[in-house]
Amino acid sequence: IRTAFDLGVRVFDTAPAYGAGAAEHRLxxxxxxxxxxxxxLATKAGFGASHARDFTPDAVLRSVEGSLKRLRVDHIDxxxxxxxxxxxxxxxxxxxxxxxxxxxxxRAIGVTGRGAEMDVAVATGExxxxxAPLNARSSAEDRARLSRFRAAGAHIIAIEALRPALSWRRxxxxxxx
Numbered sequence: 001i002r003t004a005f006d007l008g009v010r011v012f013d014t015a016p017a018y019g020a021g022a023a024e025h026r027l028x029x030x031x032x033x034x035x036x037x038x039x040x041l042a043t044k045a046g047f048g049a050s051h052a053r054d055f056t057p058d059a060v061l062r063s064v065e066g067s068l069k070r071l072r073v074d075h076i077d078x079x080x081x082x083x084x085x086x087x088x089x090x091x092x093x094x095x096x097x098x099x100x101x102x103x104x105x106x107r108a109i110g111v112t113g114r115g116a117e118m119d120v121a122v123a124t125g126e127x128x129x130x131x132a133p134l135n136a137r138s139s140a141e142d143r144a145r146l147s148r149f150r151a152a153g154a155h156i157i158a159i160e161a162l163r164p165a166l167s168w169r170r171x172x173x174x175x176x177x
Contacts, residue, residue, distance in 0.1 A: 001030035005039075013157075015044035015082060016063055016070070024070035032072060043067045044082035044112065055081065055088035057096040064100055078129050080110040086120040094126055112159070114142075122149050134158035 001012070012031070014023045024043060031039060045063040046055045054060075060081075067076060079100070081089070089111075100106045110129030111121035121127040130149050133142070135158075146156055 001027065002034075005034055010038060011040045011042070013042040014071075015047070015080075016067055017044070017047040017082065021066070021070055024067055028070055028072035036073065040077045041071065041073060042078040042080060042110070043071065043076055044080045046082040046084055046088075055084045055090075055093060057090075057092045060093060061096055061100070064105060068105065075104055076106045078108045078110050079106040080112050080129065080131055081121070081127075083113050084111065084117050084121070086117045089117065089120050089124065094124055098126055110155075110157075115145075118145065118149070122152055122154050128153065129155045129157070131157045131159055133160040135161050 012027060014027050016024060018024070019026075027041075031041070045060045045067070047053055064076065064079060068074065079097070097106070097109045101109060108129055109127045110131060111118055111127050112131040113121070114133060118130055118132060122130065130146070132146060134146060134156075149156060
């Protein structure tokens with residue numbers, strides 16, 4: 001992490017589900033002596049360390065509190081909801097997220113996903129960050145969705161950008177290439 005920071009990396013993304021909370025704990029230790037204002041820190045909620053899915057307001061609140069403790073910070077720059085179904089983006093959940101943002105414990109709200117849940121999230125007007133697959137095999141519909149989000153002012157982070165390339169490389173490896 002220190003080498004990455006020294007080379008100019010300023011964005012770090014993790015989640016409680018990564019390594020059953022260990023990833024957040026290790027990242028928190030590694031970021032400990034770095035200037036907090038120079039780091040953009042993102043984590044997720046909705047899937048806990050046990051990989052149990054829970055987007056209830058209480059569970060998301062507990063997740064944020066646990067992440068803050070493991071990361072050893074007083075705020076998270078972007079909290080991403082980790083793949084909620086459209087019906088899980090309830091008014092009570094949004095109220096908790098807005099309260100967390102208003103209190104300063106999170107600075108921004110985001111969503112990760114692949115489809116209709118992202119449309120619902122961006123339509124709330126509260127969720128301004130989107131983490132979605134974008135690669136050479138992305139459909140025209142997926143690209144159009146991301147264009148709509150951008151036009152609505154959402155910030156987009158591409159994931160799985162190399163998925164087609166990695167699939168091609170794996171097929172060579174398994175074929176003895």
